[in-house]
Amino acid sequence: MHIIAHRGASAYAPENTFAAFEKARELGAGFIELDVQLTKDGKLAVIHDDKVDRTTNGTGFVRHFTMKELETLDAGSWFSPSFQGEKIPDLEAVLHKYHNKIGLLIEIKSSKTQPGIEKAIGRLIDRLGPSANTIVQSFDAGAIMTLHNLYPSIPGAVLIRPRFGMLPYGRLRHISSFARYVSLKHTMLSSFLIKSAHSHDMKVFAWTVNGRKTGRRLQSWNIDGIITDYPDYFKKEGKA
Incomplete structure (x- = not known):
C-alpha cells in the first residue's frame, strides 16, 4: 500500500x-x-485553486499571472507565520527536485478552462524521462485520454465519484484502455469495487484518508494506495 501525501504533508x-x-x-x-x-x-504552477486568494496574500486567477509574478506571492503565512515567504512552486522545479526520488501524483484541475495543459505536463515529464512513479490524474477522463494519446508511456489515473457505490463494467473497461489507475473517495469504496478495478488490470487509490482505522480497513481490501494529509499515520510499502 502506497502512502501518498495529499498536497504534500x-x-x-x-x-x-x-x-x-x-x-x-x-x-x-x-x-x-x-x-x-x-x-x-x-x-505550470503548483496550486490547487484556480484563484490565489485562499492560499496566498494575492488575489485573482492563476491564469492571469505569469509564473514570475506568482513566485512573488507569500504562500505560507495563511497556514502559519513560521512559513512566511513560502512560494508557489513551478512544476518544472518540482520535477527536477523529485523525479525518480519520490513518487509524484500530479493532478490536472481543469482541462476545459486550460486548453493544452495535458501537452504542457506531458512535455515536462517526457523531457526528464517518464517514470512509473510519476502519474498524472484528473476527474476529467478526457484529459487523461488526451495525455495517453500524446504520451502513452506516462501513467494516468482517473478520479471517479461512483453512483450508488457502483462502477459499470463498461466504464471500467473504457478507462482501462488509457489509464492504469482509478482514484476514489474512501467513503465510496468497497472491496467489490477494488476487485473490479483489479480485474481490469488497474490499481486503486483512495482519498482523503486521515484515520488509521479507515486505512487498516482499506488495506484489508487490498487498496493500492491511500492519499492522506497525515503520511506519518501509515506505513509505506513498496513501489507503484
Missing part, C-alpha cells in the same frame, strides 16, 4: 509548497500528490 505545512513536500519525505511518504494550473505565460 498538508496537515503539517502549507499545501502544495516545497515545505509540505519536504515534510512528506521526512514522514516517509512514497508519493507526493500535487495540483497544477496553467499560468499566463504557459508555465
